[in-house]
Amino acid sequence: GNSVTQMEGPVTLSEEAFLTINCTYTATGYPSLFWYVQYPGEGLQLLLKATKADDKGSNKGFEATYRKETTSFHLEKGSVQVSDSAVYFCALVYTGRRALTFGSGTRLQVQP
Amino acid sequence: EPEVTQTPSHQVTQMGQEVILRCVPISNHLYFYWYRQILGQKVEFLVSFYNNEISEKSEIFDDQFSVERPDGSNFTLKIRSTKLEDSAMYFCASSATAPQDTEAFFGQGTRLTVV
Numbered sequence: 454g455n456s457v458t459q460m461e462g463p464v465t466l467s468e469e470a471f472l473t474i475n476c477t478y479t480a481t482g483y484p485s486l487f488w489y490v491q492y493p494g495e496g497l498q499l500l501l502k503a504t505k506a507d508d509k510g511s512n513k514g515f516e517a518t519y520r521k522e523t524t525s526f527h528l529e530k531g532s533v534q535v536s537d538s539a540v541y542f543c544a545l546v547y548t549g550r551r552a553l554t555f556g557s558g559t560r561l562q563v564q565p
Numbered sequence: 566e567p568e569v570t571q572t573p574s575h576q577v578t579q580m581g582q583e584v585i586l587r588c589v590p591i592s593n594h595l596y597f598y599w600y601r602q603i604l605g606q607k608v609e610f611l612v613s614f615y616n617n618e619i620s621e622k623s624e625i626f627d628d629q630f631s632v633e634r635p636d637g638s639n640f641t642l643k644i645r646s647t648k649l650e651d652s653a654m655y656f657c658a659s660s661a662t663a664p665q666d667t668e669a670f671f672g673q674g675t676r677l678t679v680v
Contacts, residue, residue: 489671494673495673496568496569496656496670496671496672496673496674497608497656497658497671498670498671499668499669542608544608548663549663550621551596551598551610551613551615551620551621551663552610552613552621552623553598553600553608553610553669554610555600555607555608555609556607557606557607558607558608
């Protein structure tokens, strides 16, 4: 079946450090891929998405590129801020389906 | 900014009791969902609802679960006879169209504790 695997957290970085959170998926066909973020005390929010191979999603300085050949959608940011501290979820969904399949989430802690 | 609201934020119930979790989706959305996250585990899909009927459900969503849209604004998840393993954070979500086309907006969640 479909699954999403994320690197385990927590990831602890200093402010202005480079961030990578790895995400790989196993799926048949070509799903749409997403990153959701959950700030403390809030619901999940869509951060960015990509719907086909080689697409790059970007938002708030975060980027992720849909890599079909490696079945990956790694999240990157060049310079993290304390306000980026949150839990980040990688997810996928197929055209015609309703269910988002989520990874287990990666907690990011950014220290000043 | 429109948001999905869930009540209560925390519910404690005894094993075997019925519980209803409530959600108010964004008003012009047509697709509604329930997900759950057991502590330390993945966010799991339970059910989607469109046009007043279930459009997709997971194997978790057995006969103990039901959903309803009793009026034009609320969307509820009922667990008929709760078990200890139903303890989890339950998230409601809604979207204007299918989730691969438009953003699914999530509520803050209801933490259900079954004792």
